Amino acid sequence: MNDLSCVGVTKKFGDFTAVRNVSLEVPPGSFFSILGPSGCGKTTLMRMIAGFETPSAGDIRIKGESVINLAPNKRNVKMVFQHLALFPMMNVGENIAYGLRCQGEQKSEIPEKVRKVLDRVGLPGVEDKRIEQLSGGQKQRIAIARCMVLQPDVLLLDEPLGALDLKLREHMKIELKQLQERFETTFLYITHDQSEALVMSDQVAVMNAGGFEQIGSPRALYDDPVSGFVAGFVGDANVLPGTIDEVRGGEARVILDGGGAVLARLADDSNTGDRVEIFVRPEALRIGGDNGSGSLSGKVDSLLFNGAASRILVRLDTGQLVEVADGDQASEVSAHDAVTVSWQPDRSRIFVRRPGA
Amino acid sequence: MSRDAGRLSLILLFAPFALWIGLLIILPQIGIGYISLREKVGINEYEFGFKNYADFAQAAVYRNTLFRTAWISILVTMLALVLGFPISYYIAKIARERSRAALFLMCLIPLWVSDLVRAYGWIVLLRETGVVSTALVSMGVINEPIEMLYNDVTVIIGLVYTVILFMIVPLVSTMQGMDDSLLEAGFNLGGSRLTVFRRIVVPYAMPGIVAGCIIVFMITAGSYLTPVLLGGKNSSWFTEQIYNQFITRYNWEAGATFGVLLLLFTSLVVWLGLRLTGQSLATTVAKDT
Numbered sequence: 238m239n240d241l242s243c244v245g246v247t248k249k250f251g252d253f254t255a256v257r258n259v260s261l262e263v264p265p266g267s268f269f270s271i272l273g274p275s276g277c278g279k280t281t282l283m284r285m286i287a288g289f290e291t292p293s294a295g296d297i298r299i300k301g302e303s304v305i306n307l308a309p310n311k312r313n314v315k316m317v318f319q320h321l322a323l324f325p326m327m328n329v330g331e332n333i334a335y336g337l338r339c340q341g342e343q344k345s346e347i348p349e350k351v352r353k354v355l356d357r358v359g360l361p362g363v364e365d366k367r368i369e370q371l372s373g374g375q376k377q378r379i380a381i382a383r384c385m386v387l388q389p390d391v392l393l394l395d396e397p398l399g400a401l402d403l404k405l406r407e408h409m410k411i412e413l414k415q416l417q418e419r420f421e422t423t424f425l426y427i428t429h430d431q432s433e434a435l436v437m438s439d440q441v442a443v444m445n446a447g448g449f450e451q452i453g454s455p456r457a458l459y460d461d462p463v464s465g466f467v468a469g470f471v472g473d474a475n476v477l478p479g480t481i482d483e484v485r486g487g488e489a490r491v492i493l494d495g496g497g498a499v500l501a502r503l504a505d506d507s508n509t510g511d512r513v514e515i516f517v518r519p520e521a522l523r524i525g526g527d528n529g530s531g532s533l534s535g536k537v538d539s540l541l542f543n544g545a546a547s548r549i550l551v552r553l554d555t556g557q558l559v560e561v562a563d564g565d566q567a568s569e570v571s572a573h574d575a576v577t578v579s580w581q582p583d584r585s586r587i588f589v590r591r592p593g594a
Numbered sequence: 595m596s597r598d599a600g601r602l603s604l605i606l607l608f609a610p611f612a613l614w615i616g617l618l619i620i621l622p623q624i625g626i627g628y629i630s631l632r633e634k635v636g637i638n639e640y641e642f643g644f645k646n647y648a649d650f651a652q653a654a655v656y657r658n659t660l661f662r663t664a665w666i667s668i669l670v671t672m673l674a675l676v677l678g679f680p681i682s683y684y685i686a687k688i689a690r691e692r693s694r695a696a697l698f699l700m701c702l703i704p705l706w707v708s709d710l711v712r713a714y715g716w717i718v719l720l721r722e723t724g725v726v727s728t729a730l731v732s733m734g735v736i737n738e739p740i741e742m743l744y745n746d747v748t749v750i751i752g753l754v755y756t757v758i759l760f761m762i763v764p765l766v767s768t769m770q771g772m773d774d775s776l777l778e779a780g781f782n783l784g785g786s787r788l789t790v791f792r793r794i795v796v797p798y799a800m801p802g803i804v805a806g807c808i809i810v811f812m813i814t815a816g817s818y819l820t821p822v823l824l825g826g827k828n829s830s831w832f833t834e835q836i837y838n839q840f841i842t843r844y845n846w847e848a849g850a851t852f853g854v855l856l857l858l859f860t861s862l863v864v865w866l867g868l869r870l871t872g873q874s875l876a877t878t879v880a881k882d883t
Contacts, residue, residue: 289778309781322779326797335793339784387783 238301240265240423241286241314241391246295248281255281257447258295263391263425263440268417270426270434272471273444279427282444283393286425287316299390310339315384316393320400321376323368329355329379330364336387354386357419373401377409378416385420394426398433410436431471435459443467459518464505465588468516475522475559477515478590484509488582491515495555499531501585512590519548519562521584524569524576530585532577535559537570551578623857629850646851656835660855663832664863666746667814670753674761674810675803677754682765682802683795687772701762709756713823716752717743720824744826752824757813761806768802769795804873808864815860832856 241263248256256278263269271279284290286297288309296303304312315336324332333351342350348364355361358378363371371379377397384392394413398406414437417424428434434441435455442452443466451463455471462468469476479493489503491513501515526532535553549561549570561578570576633645650656685697704712719725720742727739742748776798780790796803821831832852839849868874 287778287782289781309778310784310786314782316779316782318775318779320773320775322773322775324776324779324794324797326794326800335780335785336783339786339789383783 238265239263239298240300241269241425242298242301243282243286244296244298246282246285246292246297248278248285248290249293254447256285256292259444259447259449260295261442261449261452263423265423266421267439268414268424268426268437270428270438270441271444272428272431272434272441274470275429277444278447279429279444280395283316283395283425283427286391287314287393288312313387313389314391314393315387315389316395317377317380317384317397319395319397321380321397323376323380323383325368327368328364329366329368329371332368332379333364333383333386336383340387350386354382357385358382358416374405374409374412377401378412381413381416385422389422391423391425392420394424396428396430398428398430406433413437435471441471443470445470462504462516462586462588465514465516465591468504468586468588469591473519473560474516475519477517477557477559479513479515481507481509481511481513481587489513489587491587493533493555495553495557497531497533497553497555499533499579500582501530501580501587502582504586505588507587507589513587514590515585515587517559517580517585519560521580522559522561522563522578523580524549524551524561524563524578526577526579528579528581530580530582532579534575534577537572537574537576539572540570551576553578626850626853629846630854632847634847646847647855649848650851650855656852659830659835660832660859662830663815663856664859666750666753667811667860668863670750670757670814671807671811673750673754674758675807678758678761678765678806679799679803681758682762682769682799685762686766686769687774687777698766701759704755705759709819710823712756713752713820716748716755716824720748743824744829746825749821749825749829752820753814753817756817756820757810760809760813764805764809765799765802768799772798800873804868804875807867811864811867812860815856815863 239262241261243259243261246256246259247254259278259282261269271282273279281290285292288304288307292305297305299312299314304314324335327335330348330351333354334347337347337350351364352361355363358381360375360378360382363375363379368376368379380397381392398409398413401409410433413424413426417437426434426437435458438455440452441455441458443450443458445466451458451467453461458467458471462471468474477491477493477499479491479499481489482492482498483490484503485500487503488500489507489509490498490500492498493515499515501517507513533553533555535551538550538552538558541548541550545564546562547564549563551559551561553559559578630646631642631644633641633643635641681701685694685701689697707715717724721727722739722741722743724742726742727736730736731739772795776794777790780794785793816833818831818833818837821829822834825831833856836849836852836856839845839852
């Protein structure tokens with residue numbers, strides 16, 4: 238039985254539909270992320286699961302039982318808030334004990350439980366510290382400990398890394414993943430940062446304009462996006478707009494807007510004459526030769542050195558700038574060299590043009 | 595800017611405050627304290643001593659008036675807190691952004707009318723031939739007009755009405771700083787409405803509660819017009835005694851003594867209140883946020 242399932246959940250605020258017919262299944266013990274741009278409805282969805290909003294339609298089940306009619310304080314889902322919402326008037330120990338006391342835990346057992354959970358998040362002995370004495374990363378862990386001490390069925394995390402600086406954020410990503418494995422609890426993580434979602438999650442749901450675009454493993458989202466939105470939002474991609482000239486089986490010849498014809502793989506039911514976009518990952522692009530797509534000529538604009546993640550920026554003759562992560566070539570070319578770029582059609586995707594693009 | 599110029603601007607900025615505190619508060623209090631220690635032994639003959647205080651201790655009527663004033667002031671403070679808290683909570687947390695300013699303004703409007711006029715407003719409403727009494731008679735609820743002035747209940751109602759604003763302002767400003775997610779976290783972790791209120795809202799609002807209570811208590815205990823006008827002869831309000839000593843009997847020594855005693859006693863009550871509720875000024879009113 239799944240820890241959390243949503244069936245056709247919809248939320249309307251007046252005429253505005255914030256969440257549209259969303260269904261998801263989160264298996265026990267998994268790290269599930271909902272990834273989407275701000276305003277896509279992911280926070281509303283999380284607030285419905287926590288019970289702060291009531292769905293206009295659909296059902297939310299925790300461990301198979303509907304919680305639609307349960308008040309927030311009766312649901313066994315705990316939440317780590319965006320700004321953590323640690324109680325400033327209580328010290329660390331009292332913050333963690335708060336939930337235990339609400340549950341009517343035996344007074345004598347509370348200190349022991351608090352001590353244990355602080356051990357597990359790697360902050361032993363900080364019970365008497367005041368909240369403002371903690372660093373950003375420590376607050377994060379206390380917020381998680383405060384929830385985990387109650388042994389929730391599902392832990393909800395609402396962009397908790399957003400307020401941290403970059404270095405700490407990178408560190409906390411790994412730490413969160415480890416904590417999740419240590420506690421063996423289902424995490425439902427909300428973020429607009431695709432790298433957070435890709436690094437930590439077992440499953441990611443990509444959300445756009447109130448609905449799910451795709452649910453899958455990070456690899457599936459990256460390698461096999463089902464829509465232009467997913468292809469553009471998850472990972473880096475070069476986007477080449479054009480019009481389909483001819484469909485050949487699973488591939489199509491596309492006349493680019495700025496001129497030039499290339500071959501790429503069709504990923505939706507676009508047909509001859511449709512205005513489309515070709516998505517190619519930087520690492521799929523090759524400098525020189527022809528890898529089957531037909532080559533596009535241009536000039537090296539600049540080299541962005543960043544160790545293993547070095548990029549070559551190429552200004553195509555169409556005027557468009559593309560990023561190439563061709564490790565072998567990075568040291569061979571220099572700025573202003575005339576080059577050609579191409580790719581294996583298999584490693585590109587054609588989607589119908591996104592609205593506004 | 596040179597150091598001297600910096601120091602000069604500091605002095606200039608500080609001067610009005612220092613003058614105000616020094617000339618209008620400290621100096622008069624020293625004067626009052628000095629007069630209260632002066633014993634009249636003959637015409638224009640004075641000695642120093644505590645006779646005035648001893649006289650006060652002996653006269654039960656003055657002592658009781660002081661206790662009664664403090665007691666009613668405490669009651670008024672409690673009522674203002676109980677009534678003001680939900681109003682403040684509504685303004686700070688429930689009302690929409692746009693109506694918040696309007697609601698706050700509505701609380702301020704009574705201040706635009708003088709104390710005296712407001713007290714007479716109550717008299718118009720509550721006297722025997724007043725609006726309330728007449729309305730009740732004409733509706734047949736009561737048979738003959740009743741006098742609703744000149745009793746403790748009326749005095750308390752009038753005082754609460756006068757001072758509640760000073761409870762609401764600090765409460766609203768403290769609670770406005772409270773992030774909604776604190777309340778949601780309180781519920782999310784399993785707290786009932788009562789638990790969230792008791793363990794999160796009240797502790798968070800404590801600086802505002804303490805500030806509001808002290809202000810309201812001090813204003814009430816030192817108020818003069820409202821208890822005298824609404825309570826009439828029976829009000830036995832301590833400030834009335836001070837007025838009587840100074841103005842009616844021209845006994846400045848006794849009046850000054852009463853003044854000092856009122857200050858000391860109300861300060862004692864505030865101190866006791868802080869001790870009994872386990873609060874201190876450092877962790878509430880003077881807390882840096």
